[in-house]
Amino acid sequence: MTHPSTSEAAMNQSRMTHSPMTRTVDPRTRSAHDALARGLGWFSIGLGLAEILAPRALCRALGLQGREALVQAYGAREVATGAAILMSHDPTPWLWGRVAGDALDLATLATGFEGDNPRTGTLALATVAVAGVTLADIVCVQGLTADKRPAQPGVYEYHNRSGYPHGLAAAHGAASNLAVPRDFRIPDALRPWREGRPVAGS
């Protein structure tokens, strides 16, 4: 253990002048990114339910007939992800899940442009919409990550905050004569040994 010599009493005094914060206060404690995450969670559930309940209509509109089971599976994924976002204390990993799901959706939509699909106009609109939602997902997940990013070392220097008005050296062991209450003592057999015998409890 190091025992740096400090004039900590003076430092402690100067620390007490920490200025009160005076920033504008949002009466609720959620950030814009939290609100966006919740919005995306509800969107996910809504889209998922539509995919589960009306896969045939969706596939017909996009010219993707025959993929109804796949669309229903995507719907289940959307509902599960949406519920997880809404219920989670930290939606960040679930939003990354949404981004991965978006990529899957875009890849699936891209296969619809092959061949002679008569619904390429609707398909293109759907692709643009999914790309927009993907962008929102990425903005949200990056914002949430930035919200939680720890400070860089050295930004907040608390090196003078020892809490010992008379310095660390004086504080070390200052309370070592405390009569530890009997019910707080460890058993003698577990105490350290000195000169071949366990140190007796005081």
Next chain:
Amino acid sequence: MKALVWHGTADIRCDTVPDPMIEDGRDAIIKVTSCAICGSDLHLYDHFMPGMKAGDIMGHETMGEVVEVGRDNTALKVGDRIVVPFTIICGQCEQCKRGNFSVCERSNRNAALAETAFGHTTAGLFGYTHLTGGYPGGQAEYLRVPYADATHIKVPNGIPDEKLLFLSDIFPTGWQAAVQCDIQPEDTVAIWGCGPVGQMAIRSAILLGAERVIAIDRVPERLTMARAGGAETIDLNQESNVVAKLNDMTNGKGPEKCIDTVGMEAHATTSLDAIYDRAKQAVMLESDRPHVLRQMIMACRPAGVLSIPGVYGGLIDKVPFGAAMNKGLTFRMGQTHVNRWSDDLLRRIEEGQIDPSFVITHTVGLEQGPEMYRTFRDKQDGCIKVMIRP
């Protein structure tokens, strides 16, 4: 009056609520001069602890001036300056008489709920779920103190609130964590978490004469503050294998004493067990994340002591109890018996052995409280401890 009110997960607002009134002859009402946000308030903010209801007033670190006293309360008078311990104590039951104040048998008015959750009731707590009485908390302009003739620490004038406020919780909590290690001069004490309780535990272990204190965290400013208090540090951003590192630092023997000031919301992100805990918690098969507890059991020297002031609320999984049993570890844990230590700690503050105000990084008004919950939770803006002046 204004108060910080819980409305749901991560939703605390500064609301206008009815003023408290005397409800029992032993009560007192105080005008709050200072209060603080505690790390364990974050378990409520994130809604990890069950038993909160929309409208509950937060806060269990409070001090102020007595403005009204119940007719049976002869211990206090209007104008007294008191710190309010976070545990509400009757002072008369068998446990209180033994000094086991945090398990007072009478102060939890929802004892049946606690018996369901914990097997037996524990003490009532201010602003800390209906499992512990559902008492309105002290992050407010006024506070009703039940059993106030026992539930108080009288403090002298002339010492600023900043030095005294933490007698309510984090200072005696860090102190009890160290005392229950029964620290010997040759001991190495490893402390997980450099939040406010961790900082107090570091200072307590130093005051009690530990040879070495090793503090473990990942937040740079908290590690800096830990070093200022005399600890060596392990930075989790640079060291993934804490157990191996502690062995390296102690000639392969491990620390004799280990203190978990983290509790149920361990923020490990890279280890397998952390991923496992997150997954189980997401599907509600586990309520707490015992990452630190697992590490302490593996790191502690055989026949050593684990001290657990960090709050756990429910069920934990995959704890290496075989290692704990075979190594003969002693577990000491519990909420803090605040009044058991308060006279001694007040004396140490008066004598200048310690000034607990070192931990305050932000001082705000009540209106800024909701924002500060988020700042504190996310460890933003160098936040380690928030003091509120209503």
